[in-house]
Amino acid sequence: MTPVLVLTGGTTDRAAHYRSDTAWIAARLADGESGVLPVWRDLSLVDEDGGASPSVLRGAAATQLLAAAEDSAFLGLDDRGRALFAASLPLATGEALCRAWAPAAAFKDLAKLAPVLDAAGGALLAYARALLRWHRHHRFCGCCGAPTESSNGGHLRLCTNAACGERQFPRTDPVVIMLVTRVDACLLARQPAWIAGLYSTLAGFVEPGESLEEAVIREVREETGLSAVAVTYIASQPWPFPQSLMLGFRVEVRGGERLAFDTAEIEDARWFTRDDFAALRQSGIRLPYRGTIARSMIDAWLAESAALSSRRPEPAIGR
Numbered sequence: 001m002t003p004v005l006v007l008t009g010g011t012t013d014r015a016a017h018y019r020s021d022t023a024w025i026a027a028r029l030a031d032g033e034s035g036v037l038p039v040w041r042d043l044s045l046v047d048e049d050g051g052a053s054p055s056v057l058r059g060a061a062a063t064q065l066l067a068a069a070e071d072s073a074f075l076g077l078d079d080r081g082r083a084l085f086a087a088s089l090p091l092a093t094g095e096a097l098c099r100a101w102a103p104a105a106a107f108k109d110l111a112k113l114a115p116v117l118d119a120a121g122g123a124l125l126a127y128a129r130a131l132l133r134w135h136r137h138h139r140f141c142g143c144c145g146a147p148t149e150s151s152n153g154g155h156l157r158l159c160t161n162a163a164c165g166e167r168q169f170p171r172t173d174p175v176v177i178m179l180v181t182r183v184d185a186c187l188l189a190r191q192p193a194w195i196a197g198l199y200s201t202l203a204g205f206v207e208p209g210e211s212l213e214e215a216v217i218r219e220v221r222e223e224t225g226l227s228a229v230a231v232t233y234i235a236s237q238p239w240p241f242p243q244s245l246m247l248g249f250r251v252e253v254r255g256g257e258r259l260a261f262d263t264a265e266i267e268d269a270r271w272f273t274r275d276d277f278a279a280l281r282q283s284g285i286r287l288p289y290r291g292t293i294a295r296s297m298i299d300a301w302l303a304e305s306a307a308l309s310s311r312r313p314e315p316a317i318g319r
């Protein structure tokens with residue numbers, strides 16, 4: 001089944017109570033039954049068997065990959081109760097190692113692969129990629145500069161300077177992503193760096209000392225000059241590119257305000273009516289792919305808009 005939101009719907013039992021059980025973790029690393037998900041240069045290893053699914057290596061392959069890994073982390077238990085580990089492979093040798101053990105598999109960019117993965121596979125790869133990237137970027141203590149070491153099954157990094165003892169936990173950065181609407185139109189924008197023709201919802205990082213709602217209101221104001229009058233939470237989606245959690249909101253804005261978008265961040269922003277969406281293809285405009293939270297919020301608004309217009313005449317609105 002195609003997931004509503006890609007990278008969500010994981011079925012791995014994270015079994016967090018095992019993370020601190022070093023004897024149990026050591027036994028699973030050596031038992032030959034455990035599965036290893038390799039990540040190399042932020043790319044995920046997948047079997048391309050007609051579609052795509054995570055490539056999980058076991059036995060001698062798993063042992064060798066874990067021995068060669070720069071970092072590894074316990075992910076949890078699969079649906080048969082077998083342990084799963086993520087392993088970050090060396091830049092120079094990682095690809096050749098995997099080619100030797102899994103010649104039919106290939107390293108792929110999860111951001112591009114997400115639309116063709118099933119829910120459980122996408123969520124598992126997102127989890128592995130995010131956790132290993134965090135390890136790679138936290139090798140030193142931010143307080144004293146000493147090296148850190150992995151602990152708690154790969155879910156904690158400890159400063160090796162006993163006088164410091166700083167503990168670092170895996171990080172996820174909250175990002176608010178907003179579909180701005182008025183009575184009969186929704187606002188989409190594009191950034192200069194995006195592929196030609198792509199329009200999407202607004203988004204921005206939550207800043208320190210800010211609630212999600214405050215971040216939504218600030219981002220809408222900064223990027224478009226519009227005033228939010230109602231903010232409603234919709235859903236969330238892990239987005240490990242590199243380490244975001246997208247928090248989706250619907251934002252109703254005050255009528256009658258002019259769009260004044262920030263040209264440093266936004267190349268163009270437009271109001272789209274339901275009729276505009278019907279003619280998108282001819283106008284060369286594309287939307288984010290299905291399964292992204294942005295597209296899901298746009299599609300939900302379109303469905304609501306269609307239901308509303310079947311009950312009342314639609315007023316004419318320009319851009």
Ligand SMILES: [Zn+2]
Pocket residue numbers: 141142143144145146159160161164165166
């Ligand atoms: Zn330290």
